[in-house]
Amino acid sequence: MGGRPILVLPESTQRLRGRDAQQTNIDAARIISQAIRTTLGPRGRDKMLVSGMGDVTITNDGVTILDEMEVEHPAAKIMVEIAKTQEDEVGDGTTTAVALSGALLEEAGDLLDKGIHASIIALGYKEAAEKAQEILNEIAIDVSRDDEETLEHIVQTAMSGKGAEVRGEELSHTCIKAVNQIAEEKDGKLVADIDHIKVEKKTGKSSADSQLIDGIIIDKGRVHPGMPKQVEKAKIALLNTALEVRETETSAEVEITSPDQLKAFLDEEEGMLREIVDHLKDIGANVILCQKGIGDIAQHFLAKENTLAVRRVKKSDMRKLARATGGRVSSNYEDLSADDLGSADLVEERKIAGDEMLFVEGCESPKAVSVLVRGGTEHVVDEVERAVHDGLSVISVALEDGKFVPGGGAPEIEVAKGIRDYAGSVGGREALAINAFADAIEIVPRTLAENAGLDPVDILVELRAAHGEKGGKKKGLNVISGEIEDTAKAGIVEPLRVKTQAVSSAADAAEMILRIDDVIAASELEEETGAGPEM
DSSP: OTTOOOOSSOTTOOEEEHHHHHHHHHHHHHHHHHHHHTTOSTTOOOEEEEOTTOOEEEEOOHHHHHHHSOOOSHHHHHHHHHHHHHHHHTSSOHHHHHHHHHHHHHHHHHHHHTTOOHHHHHHHHHHHHHHHHHHHHHHOEEOOTTOHHHHHHHHHHHHTTSGGGGGHHHHHHHHHHHHHHHOEEETTEEEOOGGGEEEEEEEBSOGGGOEEESSEEESOOOSOTTSOSEEEEEEEEEEOSOBSOOOOSSOOOOOOOSHHHHHHHHHHHHHHHHHHHHHHHHTTOOEEEESSOBOHHHHHHHHHTTOEEEOSOOHHHHHHHHHHHOOOEESOGGGOOGGGOEEEEEEEEEEETTEEEEEEEOOSSOSSEEEEEEESSHHHHHHHHHHHHHHHHHHHHHHHHOEEEEOTTHHHHHHHHHHHHHHHHHOHHHHHHHHHHHHHHTHHHHHHHHHTTOOHHHHHHHHHHHHHSTTOTTEEEETTTTEEEETTTTTOEEEHHHHHHHHHHHHHHHHHHHTOOEEEOOOOOOOOOOOOOOO
16 A cells, blocks of 8 residues: 555554553453452451542452442453452352452463463463362362351351451351241252341441341331331231322313312222221231332321331332231232231331331241341441341352361362362473462462461461371461461361352453453444344
8 A cells, every 4th residue: 555554443542462461451450459369368458448429438348349449441340340240149259259360360471471372371271270160079068057056157257357257156146047047948959049138237236236137127117107116916918009099091180160079079089098998907907018109198097097007118128028927919909818918926116226117027937037237337337237248148158059168278279289280181381371270379378378467488388288198188277376277177167159159250250361462442332232133
């Protein structure tokens, strides 16, 4: 073309290619990883996150930190996605997943500098991750829902390093009871969906005053002051239709020419609502929980019948109420019968931290429960709530899988040992990548040691030596004592799925980032609709 440059992209387009693109992505992921690593373990430190509005969050929860951070770099955003995936799948281990991904990319950077192709590194990482999953499953130990001591240790390990660990024993009992209550047998497998556990937080008192409610807490009060504050032996009607005269679907005008006609019109409206209230009374309902509105006239009639009513209950709470009380959510009050009513020993309005809340408790064998989290300040309550969420999550996955592994870096050292042996059988350049994976996974015990003020090199040497001995598979670092010991006996244990998911997420993310050799600024990307191309 006569030596003239061909402009395919706009002149101002930012573009990084080849090694520059790879190094930039690796650096961004490493920075995120290093920022999060210091929160790992019982001796991990907290981060103070300050928003542009001046709101402050103090936490050492990995996913919360990443979620609140303003991250711009695309590779860094992938690290945030790792944390969210780990949180969604397991509910714990987010820091481990992000730290491992950062370490894998750092090791990959060294291999790229030595001339190893990114595709070979990615392939080696994939094989190493599969081998790591095998080793983790081999060293896993069985646990049942009756083994409360082990379950308690699993919760306390998950909560360690958070402010809630001071009250760890009380909160761990609460988490175990809550998950055991909602766990169900399905097709011979135990399913524990923690969405059926409502966590409600209120400032005041201390975290030791947090409690499990055999039922549901609704963050609302009665609709009318003339209604009873407390109903014993409650029969509960769950409605997702409004208790008020609804507007017609089409616009219409009613011409009223005399006071008698107006009175007749109002009497008809009143009569319709009276009929609804009478029907609810006839089937035995003395508590009405309504997802939509309750009109003033209906409130008046319900109060006269000594019936407690709450309006605008959340849809998610209605589902939980149905599971807890055994009732059925109805869209038509006329179809509601006595068999559709839920039951509870007590429905009571209480003032908690200055707000009225409705407690529906004493349900017989509820399949949905609530945990009321308390704490001295808003920041404490938020951190205790995050700790309770982690506790509930780890118990649910431990019960569903029936497996746990020793903590304190023991599984990572055992995996690294097994992967190094495996690398010897593979050979070639792939073996370099597999060995790099083994070095990277040791980031967990190394970071635990660093955060505890111990020498990471000495700790790694001791751990490797311990795992080389017979029966040393369970040897890990007890961060509190600073000693290498059998962490399964010491009660430092984690669910198997926390580790397998962390390895899987970190390896997938590292492979994805390594395969990128060009970073180009793009115009607005169209959202995928799932539709095929037009013919």
